[in-house]
Amino acid sequence: MNLRGIFKQRTSSTVARERLQLILAHERAESGRPDLVITLREEILAVIAKHVAVERDKVKITLDRGEGVSTLGVDIELPLNSSAKFAAEKEKKAA
Amino acid sequence: MNLRGIFKQRTSSTVARERLQLILAHERAESGRPDLVITLREEILAVIAKHVAVERDKVKITLDRGEGVSTLGVDIELPLNSSAKFAAEKEKKAA
Numbered sequence: 001m002n003l004r005g006i007f008k009q010r011t012s013s014t015v016a017r018e019r020l021q022l023i024l025a026h027e028r029a030e031s032g033r034p035d036l037v038i039t040l041r042e043e044i045l046a047v048i049a050k051h052v053a054v055e056r057d058k059v060k061i062t063l064d065r066g067e068g069v070s071t072l073g074v075d076i077e078l079p080l081n082s083s084a085k086f087a088a089e090k091e092k093k094a095a
Numbered sequence: 096m097n098l099r100g101i102f103k104q105r106t107s108s109t110v111a112r113e114r115l116q117l118i119l120a121h122e123r124a125e126s127g128r129p130d131l132v133i134t135l136r137e138e139i140l141a142v143i144a145k146h147v148a149v150e151r152d153k154v155k156i157t158l159d160r161g162e163g164v165s166t167l168g169v170d171i172e173l174p175l176n177s178s179a180k181f182a183a184e185k186e187k188k189a190a
Contacts, residue, residue: 019122020131027114029175036115036146043142051134080124 018078113173
């Protein structure tokens with residue numbers, strides 16, 4: 001199941017905006033927790049927001065509960081170079 | 096780019112172990128931070144470990160730095176029903 005190749009091709013030749021995509025899939029046993037991906041969603045978004053400037057209206061979240069597999073998709077459009085700028089500001093504060 | 100379908104089919108008819116898979120892809124601008132997915136990796140693993148029993152030797156991590164796209168893959172085999180048991184214990188402690 002090679003997902004990596006899917007991300008390989010740039011979606012556009014020059015990147016107008018940076019983009020962060022996350023797929024979280026939980027293949028569960030019959031009695032496994034169906035809500036695990038939902039529980040993890042907010043905490044993972046909070047981790048991401050610590051490192052890049054996330055604009056709430058640029059975050060697309062999808063949730064799919066298949067038979068035995070729950071899949072969470074998060075697609076975040078980042079302002080250009082927000083990750084680099086964010087890191088620079090953090091370093092300034094730490095200095 | 097529909098990744099969801101990939102996770103739809105169960106990898107085995109009866110699930111002997113639960114499984115959590117995460118793909119994090121950062122499509123970056125030329126000057127974007129190449130290390131963002133590495134920075135996020137440990138903190139996301141820590142979030143997951145708060146909710147399910149993660150055995151370090153059952154965690155497979157792959158990192159791929161393509162042209163303009165960094166992709167982190169995390170594949171965690173969970174002991175059967177660990178997520179359900181973990182949630183039950185947490186509720187007991189909270190009560």
